[in-house]
Amino acid sequence: MSVYIDILFLQNIIVNYGILLVTQKLSGRYSTALRKLISATVGAAYLVVMLLCPRIGTLYTIGGKIMLSILMVSIAFPCQRLKNWFKALLSFYISSFIFAGAGFALMSFLNQGIYFKNGEFYTQMKSDGMLLILTLATGFLMVRAFTDIFRKRIEKDSYIVKTYISLDGKTVCVDALIDTGNSLTDPVSQWPVMIAELESIRELLPDGMVKWFENWTQMSAAPSYDENAEWIKRIRLIPFNSIGTQNGMLPGFKPDGVCVEKEELCFERTQVVVCISRSRLSSAEQYRAIISPEMVTA
Template identity: 40%
Template sequence: MEVYIDILFLENIVMNYMILWVTARFSKAGTSSLRLFLGALVGAVYVVVLILFPGIKVYYTTMAKVILSALMVAISFSIENFRRYFKILAIFYVSTFIFAGAAFSFLYLNKTGGFVKNGVFYVYWQSSKWTFMIFSILTVVIIGRIFWEEIQSRLIKDKLIVRLKVAFENKIADMSALIDTGNSLHDPLTNMPVVIVEFLALKDILPFEIQSIFENSKENDLSSVTDIVSKSNWFSRFRLIPFNSLGKENGMLIGFKPDYIELEENEEKKGVENVIIGIYNRSLSKNAKYRALLSPELIS
């Protein structure tokens, strides 16, 4: 059997990238396309080394593969702490198992030849490798979407939705908020937790000059934002908050210090003053069940 190293290398980059991308979607970890590519590249190089140097037995050990996956995750994502790192690593393994299951299912249904040797999976050349890859990717995307929607639905059913009131200059905005375990955002100046809220949910309590930023979609124009905020009477209450999200590093949210926020859960109310509101100019929920994301530390 002939093995084409260039094709094998390219296939592994594509598959590794998709696995890391799915991991990013589920973990909500900060990353970028470049970092995902570099992580995928490391995994592909490892496979090529296995093929070119079959005599180096240490590369075939379970420990070597665990180290490889740990390295891929470390390269691909912004890691805040060890707990967060191991959570992302666990999601990476689950994503890998889903891809592997989809691949073997396709082989079974399509009666395509293939085998595993030294931890490397081969598909016979006469079968269409690219059809195999595309089918596997589509299967994982569909399965992942179904599972993600089910997980989100269960989270909401488990009463992770609370009532949130934001008070600013004698005005109050009232909305539903989701307790989001992935929201660990803090204001770098004060270290206060940041509550992410949709602009439209806050619009009526914001100063007109701040409203204009979002109505004209200028929230990503740093020079315009800085100019408008610096001239506002509420300059001392507003600030810029850096954040990382999937596909976007070094992003910036416009935030402000409210008079206070009030959280209501199971008819119990809790007031919080040391908090920052981050304004988001898009919808946070497709079904509009919540319009804000809360850090769990605000509830405890």
């Protein structure tokens, strides 16, 4: 069988990127698209070197594969905490097994030469594009099923966790309740929404924006565009329904990032909206924010 290096290289970049996307979901660690792309390219380049330099026996050993996985995870998910890094590495291995399983399942179902070898993706199918679509789709469906089961297990109880909200170089820490009934999302971006008491994050916000959140329903109290041009881009209005309130609206903003600490794990999110509550969320002051289970799941 003829092997076209350029096609094989591109195929493995795509599959490696998919594996890294799943790794990100399972580990709860955020990675930029550029980091994942660089990491995926490194993995694909490893395969090319293996094919062009078969005499380098180290590349075919388990040790070589482990070093490659460590390098790829370090590039895509640089972590300050060793535990979080090991979780990302374990998630990478799980993701690789999931995609390998998806490949073998397709091989059995379609009776085609679809397989993983030496940790890389190969195919004898006539339609490489169709193979990629089928393998990626099957892999992601398997991950979705796995994470849904995992999510149901952690949703049996509610937790109060430390949550760090970052904005313009500032960070505040609030106690947040993981509320299984909170399914609020931004209708435009579909990002998860957390709710925080205004007083708990007051020091994070400019004075003009604090006043705006206090009186946001009064148009005359809104800050001018000239004074808060950057903030205008961050503001979100999230519709909601609750008992006694139909077609309500919550004001919020997009932070630079949110980090939730749960059971010695850190779940980082940049795609999240923080909505503001002017009243207390807990009468006993046990918590000052509410987050959804999605923010602390793989």
